[in-house]
Amino acid sequence: MALKGLIFDMDGLLLDTEKLYCKANLTIAPKYGITTYDESYYMKYVGTSDEELYEAYYQDFAEFGRENIEGFIKEAHEEVKALFLAGKAELKPGAIELLDYLKEQEIPCVVASSNLRSFITILLDKAGITSYFSGVISGEDVKRAKPDPEIVEKAASMLQLAPKDCLMLEDSFNGVIASSEAGVPVIMIPDLLQPTPEIKERTLEVFPSLYDVKNYLAE
Incomplete structure (x- = not known):
């Protein structure tokens, strides 16, 4: 892609x-x-x-x-x-490696999270990854949360790109549905829940970790 x-x-x-x-x-x-x-x-x-x-x-x-x-x-x-x-939220495996790869490739990144902006700010800062992102769309920036596509549409707009030219990374069912409905290709990296057949059909790929996403993009 x-x-x-x-x-x-x-x-x-x-x-x-x-x-x-x-x-x-x-x-x-x-x-x-x-x-x-x-x-x-x-x-x-x-x-x-x-x-x-x-x-x-x-x-x-x-x-x-x-x-x-x-x-x-x-x-x-x-x-x-x-x-x-207190910094108790650990980065997921492969996060830094993927972010470094995207930075090297000069591919802009944004965060689209249903969380509060204050929590997003704390988490990105404590993890030391704020500088990798050109912007953030929080749950407070939209009228309707995921699975509504609004947050993904706003993220694509922030990137000044057509939905088809973006890629979304998600772990939740609601996030996959939101991405799919927004016309943004989505890769799921399951966290607590494995995808159902219906959810899997909406994804480009399902990978076990962000390491796999980096390898996929680098191919």
Whole structure:
């Protein structure tokens, strides 16, 4: 493919953050009496925006009371932020090698993440990779989060490229769908969830790591 620009997801793709979110939520939820929060519930919302996630909390955990839900959200947010500031989110294998390759090839890169811009800034900074990206589109920059294609469309626009001339790297189902709907070819590098046949059909390739993406682009 004639690659002219690359769009990166962040959580679970560039950085091993999903396990940190999951562990924090599983630890804190019971403190507020929310006894039905488990790993399978967390998996349902991988790749969604905080706004949509919190809406789901208020609906799904209504029986535990709004005050408890608010307490859970606030404490979990602060716990995750502390982990990020402490540099606990590790880069995924092959991330630096891929970013260095793209820099050498003068292929511009942007981040398109449903996360909060403040968290994106902290994570990229702590990982020492901010300089590799010419811009960031966060969940706060769009009206509709993934799987809506808006965030991917804005990322392609930021690169000043047609969707077909970009490549998106994603780990989540929602991200793959968003890329596909935006007309941007997408490679999936699964994190917590392996692709279903339907998701796989939407991808250009599915690779186990970012090392494989670098090798694929270098061929």
